[in-house]
Amino acid sequence: MKRERLDxxxxxxxxxxxxxxxxLVKQKVVVVDGTIATDPGMHVIPEEQEIxxxxxxxxxxxxxxxxxxxxxxxxxxxEDNLHETVVDLLPYDWAIKVHPVGRLDIDxxxxxxxxxxxxxxxxxxxxxxxxxxxxxxxxxxxxTEEHVREFxxxxxxxxxxxxxxxxxxxxxxxxxxxxxxxxxxxxxQVKRMFAAFGLQVIYLQRIRMxxxxxxxxxxxxxxxxxxEEELELLSQHIQK
Numbered sequence: 001m002k003r004e005r006l007d008x009x010x011x012x013x014x015x016x017x018x019x020x021x022x023x024l025v026k027q028k029v030v031v032v033d034g035t036i037a038t039d040p041g042m043h044v045i046p047e048e049q050e051i052x053x054x055x056x057x058x059x060x061x062x063x064x065x066x067x068x069x070x071x072x073x074x075x076x077x078x079e080d081n082l083h084e085t086v087v088d089l090l091p092y093d094w095a096i097k098v099h100p101v102g103r104l105d106i107d108x109x110x111x112x113x114x115x116x117x118x119x120x121x122x123x124x125x126x127x128x129x130x131x132x133x134x135x136x137x138x139x140x141x142x143x144t145e146e147h148v149r150e151f152x153x154x155x156x157x158x159x160x161x162x163x164x165x166x167x168x169x170x171x172x173x174x175x176x177x178x179x180x181x182x183x184x185x186x187x188x189q190v191k192r193m194f195a196a197f198g199l200q201v202i203y204l205q206r207i208r209m210x211x212x213x214x215x216x217x218x219x220x221x222x223x224x225x226x227x228e229e230e231l232e233l234l235s236q237h238i239q240k
Contacts, residue, residue: 002062006032007040009051013058014093029054064094065231066114067212071220076103076112086112089221101125101209102185110135110206111214113226123238124210127184130163131237134181134208135190140200143169143176147197151180155193160186162193175202210237 007021010030015021022040024030030037031052032044044051046060068086070076075083078099083106087095094114101113101121115121124131151167163183170177180190191201207214211233218224226234 003043003045005040006030006037006042006044006051009044009046009060010053010058012093012097013060014091014096015053024053063117063120064098064115065117065120065226066090066094066098066223067215067218067226067230068112068114068223069214069218069220070104070109070112070206072107072109074221075106076100086114090114090223103187104206105188105191105204108204108206109220110204111209111212112206113209113212114223120234120238124234125185126238129238129240130183131210132181132183132208133185133206134179136205136207137178137180137190137194137201138203139176139178139194140174140202141176141198142172142174143167143178143199144172145169147199150197151193155196157192157196162186162189165193179207181208210234 006025007018010016010021010024011018015024025037025040028036032042033049046058047062051058051060068089070086073083074089075085077085078087079085086100087098090098097116098114099116099121101115101124104110104112113124123129148167148169151165154164155162165183166181168179170179182189190204194201212226212230215224
């Protein structure tokens with residue numbers, strides 16, 4: 001296990017800035033393994049040692065993996081001057097260290113993963129891993145079997161040709177309902193793929209990433225940690 005400075009550990013757990021954590025230590029309310037801490041720079045192994053702050057024992061986790069049911073109107077970023085961000089929806093001790101794995105457009109809903117594990121995030125987003133992203137969408141216009149065949153070949157856009165995509169028609173009419181599975185995650189990709197055929201996406205929701213479906217018990221804006229089983233499934237998927 002890696003040793004870390006006590007003030008860094010406590011700051012990452014949401015007990016304040018490094019300066020504020022040093023003040024807590026000075027107040028003698030930080031206890032490590034039963035002994036009052038006097039040096040905010042002391043090195044600890046937070047996963048193994050008992051750390052108590054003002055009577056509260058901390059439950060330290062080096063890595064955080066979160067599933068969020070992203071609502072519309074929220075941007076997939078850690079900070080933004082104009083809009084609420086996805087990390088604003090999380091508790092402070094998570095929000096200060098996680099980042100979104102990829103992005104969903106501001107008006108797109110659904111499954112978004114957030115983590116502070118950079119290697120995990122990189123692997124999920126790597127085109128070489130071919131991690132599927134599945135969406136449910138409502139399309140203004142009639143989606144036909146011809147579109148299904150064109151998506152399966154890959155759609156030629158202005159700047160690139162998509163990898164073959166799976167398009168499933170749930171209903172077809174003035175407003176069609178579909179499910180589409182893509183391998184990439186380019187900016188506005190699903191919308192652009194349909195726009196290439198003169199069709200407009202009027203509602204978009206991501207319902208799956210790799211082997212992990214959206215937890216349908218999560219209301220918009222709600223979140224939870226990934227389960228051990230989900231983490232294992234994702235790890236196996238990106239190790240293929």
